[in-house]
Amino acid sequence: xxxxxxxxxxxxxxxxxxxxxxxxxxxxxxxxxxxxxxxxxxxxxxxxxxxxxxxxxxxxxxxxxxxxxxxxxxxxxxxxxxxxxxxxxxxxxxxxxxxxxxxxxxxxxxxxxxxxxxxx
Numbered sequence: 001x002x003x004x005x006x007x008x009x010x011x012x013x014x015x016x017x018x019x020x021x022x023x024x025x026x027x028x029x030x031x032x033x034x035x036x037x038x039x040x041x042x043x044x045x046x047x048x049x050x051x052x053x054x055x056x057x058x059x060x061x062x063x064x065x066x067x068x069x070x071x072x073x074x075x076x077x078x079x080x081x082x083x084x085x086x087x088x089x090x091x092x093x094x095x096x097x098x099x100x101x102x103x104x105x106x107x108x109x110x111x112x113x114x115x116x117x118x119x120x
Contacts, residue, residue: 003047027051035060035069035105037120052104061105064088068096069119072106076118 011017024040027049031037036052061069064086071077071085083093097117100106109116 035119064092064096065100068093068100069105072117072119074119076109076116078113078116082117 008017027038031054034054036054038052039048039050041048041050067086067088068082071082077085079090079093079097082088082097083090086093088096097106097108101108104120106117106119109118
Protein backbone atom coordinates (compact mmCIF):
# COMPACT_ATOMS: atom_id res chain seq x y z
CA UNK A 1 0.00 0.00 0.00
CA UNK A 2 0.98 3.65 -0.06
CA UNK A 3 3.63 5.12 2.18
CA UNK A 4 1.48 8.28 2.14
CA UNK A 5 -2.18 7.26 1.47
CA UNK A 6 -3.51 10.82 1.12
CA UNK A 7 -0.92 11.78 -1.47
CA UNK A 8 -1.45 8.47 -3.30
CA UNK A 9 -5.18 9.05 -3.43
CA UNK A 10 -4.72 12.53 -4.91
CA UNK A 11 -2.32 11.23 -7.59
CA UNK A 12 -4.75 8.43 -8.45
CA UNK A 13 -7.71 10.80 -8.79
CA UNK A 14 -5.81 13.18 -11.10
CA UNK A 15 -4.71 10.14 -13.13
CA UNK A 16 -1.02 10.67 -12.41
CA UNK A 17 -0.72 7.02 -11.31
CA UNK A 18 -2.66 4.08 -12.71
CA UNK A 19 -2.76 1.60 -9.81
CA UNK A 20 -2.55 1.69 -6.04
CA UNK A 21 0.62 0.32 -4.44
CA UNK A 22 1.94 -1.77 -7.34
CA UNK A 23 5.22 0.03 -8.02
CA UNK A 24 7.62 -2.11 -6.02
CA UNK A 25 6.08 -5.39 -7.14
CA UNK A 26 6.16 -4.21 -10.78
CA UNK A 27 9.84 -3.27 -10.45
CA UNK A 28 10.66 -6.66 -8.92
CA UNK A 29 8.74 -8.47 -11.67
CA UNK A 30 10.69 -6.55 -14.33
CA UNK A 31 13.91 -7.98 -12.87
CA UNK A 32 12.69 -11.61 -12.51
CA UNK A 33 14.96 -13.01 -15.23
CA UNK A 34 17.85 -10.67 -14.52
CA UNK A 35 21.07 -11.66 -12.78
CA UNK A 36 21.12 -8.24 -11.13
CA UNK A 37 18.34 -7.13 -8.79
CA UNK A 38 17.05 -3.70 -7.72
CA UNK A 39 18.00 -2.41 -4.29
CA UNK A 40 15.41 -0.74 -2.04
CA UNK A 41 16.53 1.42 0.90
CA UNK A 42 13.84 2.77 3.22
CA UNK A 43 14.60 5.77 5.40
CA UNK A 44 12.47 7.74 7.82
CA UNK A 45 11.52 10.41 5.29
CA UNK A 46 12.44 8.90 1.93
CA UNK A 47 12.96 5.82 -0.18
CA UNK A 48 15.97 5.13 -2.38
CA UNK A 49 15.71 2.70 -5.29
CA UNK A 50 18.80 1.60 -7.22
CA UNK A 51 17.94 0.09 -10.60
CA UNK A 52 20.98 -1.75 -12.01
CA UNK A 53 21.51 -2.53 -15.65
CA UNK A 54 19.58 -5.63 -16.63
CA UNK A 55 21.88 -8.61 -17.11
CA UNK A 56 19.53 -11.26 -18.43
CA UNK A 57 21.86 -13.98 -19.61
CA UNK A 58 25.32 -15.32 -19.11
CA UNK A 59 26.02 -14.00 -22.62
CA UNK A 60 26.35 -10.53 -21.07
CA UNK A 61 29.61 -11.65 -19.46
CA UNK A 62 32.91 -12.90 -20.81
CA UNK A 63 33.42 -16.67 -20.92
CA UNK A 64 35.34 -16.89 -17.63
CA UNK A 65 32.86 -14.71 -15.72
CA UNK A 66 29.99 -16.79 -17.08
CA UNK A 67 31.71 -19.97 -15.91
CA UNK A 68 31.97 -18.62 -12.34
CA UNK A 69 28.34 -17.43 -12.39
CA UNK A 70 27.18 -20.81 -13.66
CA UNK A 71 28.98 -22.52 -10.76
CA UNK A 72 27.55 -20.06 -8.19
CA UNK A 73 23.90 -20.36 -9.29
CA UNK A 74 21.90 -20.86 -6.11
CA UNK A 75 24.98 -21.72 -4.05
CA UNK A 76 27.32 -20.12 -1.55
CA UNK A 77 30.86 -21.35 -2.25
CA UNK A 78 34.41 -20.71 -1.07
CA UNK A 79 37.09 -19.53 -3.48
CA UNK A 80 38.76 -22.95 -3.30
CA UNK A 81 35.49 -24.71 -4.23
CA UNK A 82 35.09 -22.32 -7.16
CA UNK A 83 38.68 -23.01 -8.28
CA UNK A 84 38.08 -26.77 -8.15
CA UNK A 85 34.86 -26.54 -10.14
CA UNK A 86 36.16 -24.10 -12.78
CA UNK A 87 39.79 -25.34 -12.92
CA UNK A 88 40.95 -21.69 -12.68
CA UNK A 89 44.15 -20.74 -10.87
CA UNK A 90 44.01 -18.93 -7.52
CA UNK A 91 45.04 -15.60 -9.08
CA UNK A 92 42.53 -15.84 -11.92
CA UNK A 93 39.72 -16.81 -9.54
CA UNK A 94 40.45 -13.89 -7.21
CA UNK A 95 40.64 -11.46 -10.14
CA UNK A 96 37.33 -12.66 -11.62
CA UNK A 97 35.54 -12.76 -8.26
CA UNK A 98 36.65 -9.20 -7.46
CA UNK A 99 35.52 -8.08 -10.93
CA UNK A 100 32.06 -9.61 -10.39
CA UNK A 101 31.82 -8.06 -6.91
CA UNK A 102 32.65 -4.66 -8.38
CA UNK A 103 29.88 -5.14 -10.99
CA UNK A 104 27.40 -5.95 -8.15
CA UNK A 105 26.68 -9.42 -9.54
CA UNK A 106 28.02 -11.45 -6.63
CA UNK A 107 28.69 -10.73 -2.96
CA UNK A 108 31.43 -11.76 -0.58
CA UNK A 109 30.49 -12.96 2.92
CA UNK A 110 32.91 -13.48 5.76
CA UNK A 111 36.68 -13.21 6.03
CA UNK A 112 39.68 -15.49 5.85
CA UNK A 113 38.96 -19.19 5.48
CA UNK A 114 35.27 -18.56 6.12
CA UNK A 115 34.87 -16.32 3.05
CA UNK A 116 32.06 -17.42 0.75
CA UNK A 117 30.73 -16.02 -2.51
CA UNK A 118 27.16 -16.01 -3.77
CA UNK A 119 25.06 -14.27 -6.39
CA UNK A 120 23.01 -11.25 -5.34
